[in-house]
Amino acid sequence: MKRFALLTKAMFLMHIRNRMTLFWNLAFPILILIIYRFVFGEGQVGDTDYMTWVAPGVVVFNILTFGLLSSGTLMVEMREKGILRRLQTSPVPASSLVGSYLLVNVLIGLLQSTLIVSFAVLVFGMPLTWAGVLRAFPMVIVGIVTFVAIGQVISGVAPTAGVAVAVGQVLNFSQMFITDMIMPIQAMPTWLQEAAPYLPAYAVVQLVRPPLLKGQFSSDLGFSLLITTGYIVLATLAAARLFRWSPKA
Amino acid sequence: MNETLIRIENLTAVYGHGARQVRALDNVTLDIHQGEIFGLLGPNGAGKTTLLSCVEGILQPEAGGVRIAGVEVTRQPQATKSHLGVQLQHTALLDDLTVAELVEVYAALYEVFLTPAEISAVLARFDLEDQAQKLSRRLSGGQKQRLALALAIANDPEIVLLDEPTSALDPRARRDVWAMIRTLHQEGRTIVLTTHAMEEAEALCGRVAIIDGGEIVACDTPARLIAGLDAYPVLKTACDVALAQAEGLPGVRMARYTGEYLELETSEPQATLAALQVLATTLGHSVGDVTLRQPNLEDVFLKLTGKALVA
Numbered sequence A: 001m002k003r004f005a006l007l008t009k010a011m012f013l014m015h016i017r018n019r020m021t022l023f024w025n026l027a028f029p030i031l032i033l034i035i036y037r038f039v040f041g042e043g044q045v046g047d048t049d050y051m052t053w054v055a056p057g058v059v060v061f062n063i064l065t066f067g068l069l070s071s072g073t074l075m076v077e078m079r080e081k082g083i084l085r086r087l088q089t090s091p092v093p094a095s096s097l098v099g100s101y102l103l104v105n106v107l108i109g110l111l112q113s114t115l116i117v118s119f120a121v122l123v124f125g126m127p128l129t130w131a132g133v134l135r136a137f138p139m140v141i142v143g144i145v146t147f148v149a150i151g152q153v154i155s156g157v158a159p160t161a162g163v164a165v166a167v168g169q170v171l172n173f174s175q176m177f178i179t180d181m182i183m184p185i186q187a188m189p190t191w192l193q194e195a196a197p198y199l200p201a202y203a204v205v206q207l208v209r210p211p212l213l214k215g216q217f218s219s220d221l222g223f224s225l226l227i228t229t230g231y232i233v234l235a236t237l238a239a240a241r242l243f244r245w246s247p248k249a
Numbered sequence B: 001m002n003e004t005l006i007r008i009e010n011l012t013a014v015y016g017h018g019a020r021q022v023r024a025l026d027n028v029t030l031d032i033h034q035g036e037i038f039g040l041l042g043p044n045g046a047g048k049t050t051l052l053s054c055v056e057g058i059l060q061p062e063a064g065g066v067r068i069a070g071v072e073v074t075r076q077p078q079a080t081k082s083h084l085g086v087q088l089q090h091t092a093l094l095d096d097l098t099v100a101e102l103v104e105v106y107a108a109l110y111e112v113f114l115t116p117a118e119i120s121a122v123l124a125r126f127d128l129e130d131q132a133q134k135l136s137r138r139l140s141g142g143q144k145q146r147l148a149l150a151l152a153i154a155n156d157p158e159i160v161l162l163d164e165p166t167s168a169l170d171p172r173a174r175r176d177v178w179a180m181i182r183t184l185h186q187e188g189r190t191i192v193l194t195t196h197a198m199e200e201a202e203a204l205c206g207r208v209a210i211i212d213g214g215e216i217v218a219c220d221t222p223a224r225l226i227a228g229l230d231a232y233p234v235l236k237t238a239c240d241v242a243l244a245q246a247e248g249l250p251g252v253r254m255a256r257y258t259g260e261y262l263e264l265e266t267s268e269p270q271a272t273l274a275a276l277q278v279l280a281t282t283l284g285h286s287v288g289d290v291t292l293r294q295p296n297l298e299d300v301f302l303k304l305t306g307k308a309l310v311a
Helices: A002-016 A019-040 A050-081 A083-088 A094-124 A130-157 A161-178 A190-198 A200-214 A221-242 B048-056 B077-081 B099-108 B116-125 B141-153 B171-186 B198-204 B222-227 B243-247 B269-283 B297-305
Strands: B004-015 B022-033 B037-041 B063-068 B084-087 B159-163 B190-195 B207-212 B215-220 B234-238 B252-258 B261-266 B288-293
Touching (some): A002 A094, A002 B099, A019 A050, A019 A094, A050 A083, A050 A094, A050 A161, A050 A200, A094 A130, A130 A161, A190 A221, A200 A221, B004 B048, B022 B190, B037 B048, B037 B198, B099 B116, B116 B141, B171 B198, B190 B198, B215 B222, B234 B269
Parallel strands (some): B037 B190, B084 B159
Antiparallel strands (some): B004 B022, B234 B261, B234 B288, B252 B261
């Protein structure tokens, strides 16, 4: 247990001292909120003002970026540099390594989400209830695990960190606009509205936004959980199969 | 003779599949004894790192196996790995951790939990105590190499595996690392190192296995390998005498010119040199730039494989 704790501490320090992670996962989402305030600040989505509506979307956008880009790329970098190979020579089981990596990813995702929600509440006056927080944050964890699992599939397939970033960017930005995250799904063509519910980011948005806005889960909670669970199971199986300690010879 | 600690039997390892398959090790058998410094000497691509990878338990052999303290590596990798301290060829560190944090976490990987005082003691041994709070990516090349050694023994292992421990180091840093390796040996640890530098193998290793093309071509002490060559020291000098006259000097087995230099393979270097000076004086010439080169592992490698150790 102490070994797991020290390994997790090392992984955590490695993440938060990484300048790319610091910028993209802690500073960038706040920057996005500020930009949206200037661009769409006066808008409404239904009966909700845009900033309140979009803040949960930025929470999901951020964990999506973290899972697909930061987490996956960092794993590829550790493989490319030979760090994974060095860890492989030690008696630490792969399960401990993966477990501590996932735990750190969840902790950082929660830290980022707390930061974004706090900023939205304090600066933009987003209304929030404790009941909403207690319902939303477990769903944030579901989202983090979903996206980290998909990110690890990318890291298993990508030969280099550059390729991992490119693939992650495509999946990240394509989902950003079509999953009700920062733009209402009603603005999309009908066929896209029908397809979107099967995308992982859409399901996570539906899990996180309703409790943050209204303190309650949406009526399609079960369906969204089913979709995310499906992605988690499939991506975890694929990631485990694709995992490599060393770069391809 | 000390008992066998690492037994490598009929080890064959391959990379790739089908037509692209490469045989990196071919039926290698070796015994490494407790408390020795054992060197794997060979050129790049000879199979040295592959052999270490099989001992480390991170490469599954195609055939044969490795036993560490009687335990089969592939059957109980966790148990055999706990005997080892490892330094890989390319120093791979978690760049965003400090030197002290790295020692703490690498020891913990082996269920060894060091106190701050113990971490300082490990760093002091490798002259890194002043760098304890520095991020590892800010270290110099020599400091990184010393840190890699510190991490390899942070878990106080019985066996230390060092893959090219001094590659890319300047001569002074290289000598520092040699001194540290000798200290680890004096503490009773068994050390296996790979190198393509024959002077490193001669300076450090009690026994050396010469490896080429995935096969062990010889294994013995450096002195016995060299003695087995049946070669003589070579006296090299800038002196202009006829080869026929040079061949008649006492002790000379063979004379040749390489460029402007006369090279004399001789069983009696002192007598040969004295006679050469007399001969040169008679002819009105001088004997300059005299060097004497003893046969070394480079010559052994050349004889056994027909090629130079370092291209």
